[in-house]
Amino acid sequence: xxxxxxxxxxxxxxVGKSSKTVRVFIWxxxxxxxxxxLYPLYWMLTFSLKDNLQIWTTNKFGLPDPWVWGxxxxxxxxxPIFKYFFNSILVALFTIALTLIAALMATYAISRIQWRxxxxxxxxxxxxxxxxxxxSVVPVxxxxxxxxxxxxxxxxVIPYAAFALAxxxxxxxxxxxxxxxxxxxxxxxxxxxxxxxxxxxxxxxxKPAMATASIYTFLQCWNELMFAQTFNTADKYMTLPVGIMxxxxxxxxxxxxxxxxxxxxxxxxxxxxxxxxxxxxxSFIAGAIKG
Amino acid sequence: xxxxxxxxxxxxxxxxxxxxxxxxxIGILVAPLIASGYFSFFEWKGFGDKTYIGLQNYxxxxxxxxxxxxxxxxxALLLALFSLIIQLPxxxxxxxxxxxxxxxxxxxxxxxFLPVLISSVVIGTLWKKIYYPTGGLLNSVLRALGILxxxxxxxxxxxxxxxxxxxxxRYSYILGAVFxxxxxxxxxxxxxxxxxxxxxVPPELREAAKIDGATDGQINRHIVLPSMKQIIKxxxxxxxxxxxxxxxxxxxxxxxxTRQAAVPSILLLDQTINWxxxxxxxxxxxxxxxxxxxxxxxxxxVFKDREKV
Numbered sequence: 001x002x003x004x005x006x007x008x009x010x011x012x013x014x015v016g017k018s019s020k021t022v023r024v025f026i027w028x029x030x031x032x033x034x035x036x037x038l039y040p041l042y043w044m045l046t047f048s049l050k051d052n053l054q055i056w057t058t059n060k061f062g063l064p065d066p067w068v069w070g071x072x073x074x075x076x077x078x079x080p081i082f083k084y085f086f087n088s089i090l091v092a093l094f095t096i097a098l099t100l101i102a103a104l105m106a107t108y109a110i111s112r113i114q115w116r117x118x119x120x121x122x123x124x125x126x127x128x129x130x131x132x133x134x135x136s137v138v139p140v141x142x143x144x145x146x147x148x149x150x151x152x153x154x155x156x157v158i159p160y161a162a163f164a165l166a167x168x169x170x171x172x173x174x175x176x177x178x179x180x181x182x183x184x185x186x187x188x189x190x191x192x193x194x195x196x197x198x199x200x201x202x203x204x205x206x207k208p209a210m211a212t213a214s215i216y217t218f219l220q221c222w223n224e225l226m227f228a229q230t231f232n233t234a235d236k237y238m239t240l241p242v243g244i245m246x247x248x249x250x251x252x253x254x255x256x257x258x259x260x261x262x263x264x265x266x267x268x269x270x271x272x273x274x275x276x277x278x279x280x281x282x283s284f285i286a287g288a289i290k291g
Numbered sequence: 292x293x294x295x296x297x298x299x300x301x302x303x304x305x306x307x308x309x310x311x312x313x314x315x316x317i318g319i320l321v322a323p324l325i326a327s328g329y330f331s332f333f334e335w336k337g338f339g340d341k342t343y344i345g346l347q348n349y350x351x352x353x354x355x356x357x358x359x360x361x362x363x364x365x366x367a368l369l370l371a372l373f374s375l376i377i378q379l380p381x382x383x384x385x386x387x388x389x390x391x392x393x394x395x396x397x398x399x400x401x402x403x404f405l406p407v408l409i410s411s412v413v414i415g416t417l418w419k420k421i422y423y424p425t426g427g428l429l430n431s432v433l434r435a436l437g438i439l440x441x442x443x444x445x446x447x448x449x450x451x452x453x454x455x456x457x458x459x460x461r462y463s464y465i466l467g468a469v470f471x472x473x474x475x476x477x478x479x480x481x482x483x484x485x486x487x488x489x490x491x492v493p494p495e496l497r498e499a500a501k502i503d504g505a506t507d508g509q510i511n512r513h514i515v516l517p518s519m520k521q522i523i524k525x526x527x528x529x530x531x532x533x534x535x536x537x538x539x540x541x542x543x544x545x546x547x548x549t550r551q552a553a554v555p556s557i558l559l560l561d562q563t564i565n566w567x568x569x570x571x572x573x574x575x576x577x578x579x580x581x582x583x584x585x586x587x588x589x590x591x592x593v594f595k596d597r598e599k600v
Contacts, residue, residue, distance in 0.1 A: 026388055030395075033385065034402045037479065040417050041405070043428070047420075056426035098315075106312035109305050125312065130587055131320050132536045134556055135580050138330065138563050138572050139323035142337055162319030165312055194304040223410045225539045226556070230564060241412040245543065248416045255420065262413045273408055277401045280408070284480070285487040288525055 044266070048072070048259030055255050068256055075247070075260035080235060084243030085265075088222060091156045091239055095221045096214045098161040103168035103213060104206060108198050111173050112184060122173070128166030133159075133226060141230055151234040159227055164217040167287050171216065174286065175209035176202065215276070215283040222269070240265055324580070330573035337569045348574040358562065360575065363553040367582070370470055370554070371534035378474045379530055382481035383523075387511055389482075390489030400486060404479040411476070415543030418472045422448035422544075449544060451551050465552045469544045473537060481526045488522035489515055524594040531590065532583045555579045 047055050048071055049064035059065060075081065110122045140159055144150045179202065187197045228239045238246070244265045248258045273280060331348055333341040352360035385403060389396050406414065421428040424445040433439040439446070447453040448468040454461055492515050500510050516523075538556035545552040555575055563572030 023393075026393060030385075030388065030393055030399050034399055036475075037402050037406055040414065041409075044413070044417055060426070060428070060431055098311075102311035102315055105308045105310075109308035113305055113308075115302075115305055121309070125316060128316060128320055130532070130584065131324065132532070132580060132583055134536060134538075134559055134576050135327055136319055136323040137560065138569060138576060139326035140319060141563070142326075142569070145337070158315070159319050162315040165315055169312070194301070194308070198308070219408065223408075223412075225411060225542065226560070229542075230560060241410050244410070244416075245412045248412075258416065258420075262416055266409055266413050269408055269410075270405070273401075273405065277404075281400070281404060281483055284407075284483055288484050288522075288529070 041266070041270070044259055044262050048256060048263045050256050050259075052253075052255060055259075071254070071256035071260040072264070074254060074257040075264060078257060078261070079243065079247045081240075081243065081247070081261060081264055083235065084238055084240045085268075087153070087237055087243075088240040091153055091160070092218050092221050094153060094157040095160040095164065096217050098157060099164045099168045099217045100210055100213060102161065103165055103172050104203070104210075105198070106165075107169050107172040107176050108202060110169075111176050112181075112197070112202065113194070122169070125166055125169050128163065129170070133163055136163075137226060137230060140227075144231060151232050151237050153237060155231040155237070156221070156224075156227055156239065159231075160217075160221040160224065164220055167216055167220075168213040171213045171283075171286050172206065172209045175206060175212075179205050211279070212283045212286050215280055216287045219280070219283075327573045327576045327580075330570050331577050333570045335569045336567045337563070341570075344570070348571045349578075351571060352574055352578065358558060358571065358575075359550065359553045360555070360558060360578070362551075363555050363558050364578075364582070366466060366552065366554050367535045367537070369466070370473065370537060371531045371586075373470055374474055374477075374530045374534050375527065378478055379481055379523075379526060382478050382526070383485055385478070385482045386485035386489050387515065390486055390515075391507065400483070404483050406476045406478075407480045407483075411539035412543060414472060414476060415540050418540075419449070419544060422468055424448070449546070463551050465545060469541050469552050472544075473534075473540050476540070477530070477533065481530065484522055484526055485519065488519035492518050520594065524590065527594075528587050528590050531586045535579060535582050535586065555582075 046062075046064055049067045049069065050059060050071075051068050054060075054064065106125065110118045110125075136159065141150075144155050149155050183201050184197050187201050192200060223241055224239075225241050225245075228242045229245075232238055232242065235243075244261055247261050330341075332343060332345060334344050334347070335341040352358055355361050385399075389400055393399065424430060424447050427445075427448075429448065430439060430445050433446070444456045446464065448464050450463065451465060452461055452463050496514055497510055500514055505513070536556060537554050538560075541552055541554055541557055545557075555578070559572050559575040559579065561572075562568045562575060
């Protein structure tokens with residue numbers, strides 16, 4: 001069912017016609033709500049280009065005048081924002097890789113090989129969706145501390161992958177059950193083993209599932225704060241949310257630079273969203289439909 | 292020749308294929324879950340010896356003199372309640388309107404979902420500035436509208452306890468002030484899920500009802516909403532458990548994290564990382580997990596009963 005919903009046709013259809021006034025009223029409501037959602041972004045971008053006088057007294061709402069590009073330089077000078085960016089990307093990529101490997105293999109064992117407890121195992125994995133990350137934060141912290149693994153990439157990658165796993169299995173099994181079992185049988189007759197079928201038959205057909213699961217996993221770990229804040233507190237391994245939180249907390253003297261730091265952290269995400277909005281939305285829908 | 296088939300059980304392949312997922316699942320989810328329960332019966336600094344103290348950690352939490360756990364649980368329930376009566380109806384309204392086909396449907400859908408993708412740190416910092424007492428956006432707007440008059444003191448939105456200099460009365464708006472962005476940020480998320488539900492109703496069904504003379508309201512009530520029951524259940528569960536687990540925005544907006552605006556997640560980390568009380572922090576975690584599971588079970592039951600009627 002997951003797959004069907006994911007690729008569901010969200011295209012427009014028009015049914016009947018409501019009265020004109022109702023439609024105008026609905027449209028105004030939509031515009032107002034859209035403005036509420038867009039305003040923080042507009043406001044952040046404009047105050048990132050203002051000086052303190054403009055921000056707090058003379059020009060709170062309008063476009064910057066003059067445009068203070070120096071804020072961006074100050075933001076970049078105040079801390080290793082690009083380093084944080086790099087860390088976040090690295091953590092996200094490794095998390096996606098680990099999640100996909102574990103999820104694809106597990107899904108294969110659960111949905112392509114017939115055995116007695118496969119359904120039970122799947123159900124147990126699905127409990128992962130309901131277990132909050134708060135359940136793990138203290139024990140995992142203790143273990144990482146003992147192993148001297150705090151402040152490292154794996155301190156985040158492994159927990160992120162573990163918590164992304166359930167959703168990834170859910171998404172993958174939705175796609176995998178749609179692959180005809182006769183393809184497997186044919187490959188077995190050709191002399192393939194389990195591994196051969198997995199790599200030669202299943203994986204090439206799982207690309208859409210991988211894309212959906214990757215997007216979902218990426219968004220889960222990109223903005224994650226609690227683990228990141230608890231496990232990685234050294235600049236060297238700090239991810240973007242924690243880094244930005246630290247930067248904006250320390251130099252509140254120039255709010256323009258704070259705005260610039262926030263904008264630097266946000267703009268790439270917004271661009272990706274503009275380019276891939278449909279796919280991103282579909283991956284959220286696929287993730288929740290069975291959850 | 293030995294030919295493998297799908298029917299053949301070979302446990303070695305099954306175990307090998309399950310292994311990476313099992314290691315992650317047991318190592319990071321199951322074992323810590325059990326460990327949290329175990330730690331919660333001890334007094335422990337995170338290293339060295341543990342002292343078994345029975346239910347003392349839980350008694351401390353419910354006693355509330357040292358740790359405002361009951362307040363945090365009340366705040367979490369309040370947030371869940373506001374999410375149910377404000378966030379979800381708003382999401383549902385938007386989903387129904389968008390699903391009916393409004394001009395610029397895709398645009399509105401994408402824009403409304405945008406806050407979900409923006410980092411809570413960014414949203415939290417922006418709202419901090421909105422609530423800033425002097426020159427902050429909210430007080431400025433209130434002044435421009437004349438609600439805050441000249442000579443009247445700025446409202447300290449994020450203060451634990453502030454005094455109004457005119458009346459001498461104490462006030463604290465912090466809880467409401469942190470709830471607003473928390474509820475707002477995820478309206479778009481629930482809207483998207485519900486929109487998918489609305490769109491899964493076959494257009495022919497609507498068309499037929501329309502021809503039979505049904506109004507939009509009747510179509511929504513009798514055709515669209517019943518078919519969305521599953522999605523609405525998921526949204527209610529996510530919204531309630533999400534409220535219980537809330538952390539990011541409060542961690543950013545509330546400076547004194549353990550007082551008025553305390554929530555369980557904040558107490559959990561504060562007790563362990565800042566105060567070195569690993570046992571007590573684990574007890575908070577255990578209670579939080581119980582709250583989430585109970586909520587999920589109760590909500591599922593509520594929706595099941597309706598199915599029978």
